[in-house]
Amino acid sequence: MRSLVLVLFASSASAQLPGVGMNLVTFGVRESPQSTTDQLIIGASSCGESRILYWVWNQLGTQPCNNMRLWATEGSCGNQPGDKDKEYDAVTPLLVSSLRMGTFTININELPGFTEGSSTPCGGAQTLTKEHKICAAVPASLQCFGLQTPQTITASPLRIIYDAQPPSAPIITNVALQDKALSLEFSVSSDTTQIVPFVRRQGDADFVRRTTVNLGTGRSVIVDGLLNGTTYDVMLRAVDSATNESADSEIVSGTPRRTVGFWGAYRDAGGTDAGGCATAPALFPLLALGWFLRRRHR
């Protein structure tokens, strides 16, 4: 048992140390320095945006001997940028070895796959998916001014996956009438990560967009804050990890109805427990018992 405790302690302690429990990169480009994934998924809405990215240098014992070059490519990284690649400002070896981490900015619509032969941002509506790599490379050696020739080390690249393909529209399979709410069961395509409910009072022109709901394992959502006895139209939209929104689902209608739960059933039956602080008088018998025992001890 002691050894079990020691193992548990050691494993929990190691999880706290950066680079021991987590899969951090030694030389790479990432969305954040602590990021454990080499992917950045963006959607069509990110097209005109710029993003700050991080380069990370944790090569212990190896020194950068020349500038670190950073570039974006559609193909594989290699040791240096190609003709069609987009290159960013280089980082001096002194900064690389002293700071070990730094930032640079990319414009999404300047990535090489989006500028070639297209005047519309991100290649326009024709381009639905595209992958770029943000690369880095630096000549490095154990001793830069010795006899050893520096070798070019290539960073673990960041993969920027452009996904403008929206998920399929959700299919609403059931509407359950609840107290001041409608519960919708639905099915969605596998790339859906969130669902957005829209609701309007039947007869109104416009839908009101409700708060986006993260999709777990469940496939139901409750649209609440409605009036009992009023009929509402409801529809859903699916959202994927690149924030692409699907087309609208079919519109379904439902009228919330007043329901009686267990508390209502108890009160309707004639139960007189008032709930809340009104139950405090139940303490009186105990207080009386305490008072009685105290008198006897005197």
Add this chain to the structure above:
Amino acid sequence: MMVAALSLALLSQIPGQVNASSVAAESPRTFVLELKLGPYKPLIDNAVFPNLGPMDQRPYARVFGDTPMLMGEVGLEYMIWQRFGTISAGLSVAYAEKFGKAVDAETGLKAEQSTGLRILTVRPGASYRFDYLALKYKIPLVPYVKGQFVTMPWWVVNGGALEYADGRPGEGVAFGLAGTVGLSLMLDILDQRLARDFDSSVGVNHTYLFAEFNLQEMFRSSAVPLLLSSRHWLFGIAFDL
């Protein structure tokens, strides 16, 4: 000299003497830890409801049916006195919940909405365990009794939110007293060596399986209270620490 050495060697092989020196003494007993599980059905439907006829379904049965709630409980007691049995004082915390379908207010039919009763039970109290025979003569049965003060915060949800009826919230705290009678089976008899190892390595002196009957009587807060009194069995495992 040779005879003396031989005698010493022979003496060292006598089993009684070897065991007496090698068996480690039991560590001091201080706490009792109990983990319990069992059915719990409050006597809500035993109240006389003025708005219901003799054939009408009572509230608990109407919403939840006739099945009990499932109660899980954890208790920890400190041993105050250990001579002819053990007297302990401590606290136990239990949780039980039950869900059913709410009823449509107009049609009276089951609606597609869940309603649930959730009950937390906190019971400080004292116990007496007659473990003298088990500890001294290895008779593995330990009867015990307990007396406890009961505090039960409860709340009712309908559709995921606290239910209100007649403008009153479906939540409250009930108070009462409980008495328990139980019987423990000391498991050390199954493997005494393993039991000793369990004590020397982790500090668990003895392990028990037990069954206990709880009689819980809650004070009435009004004429027709939400009566959480019960008579229920709990089963579990206990450790002397």
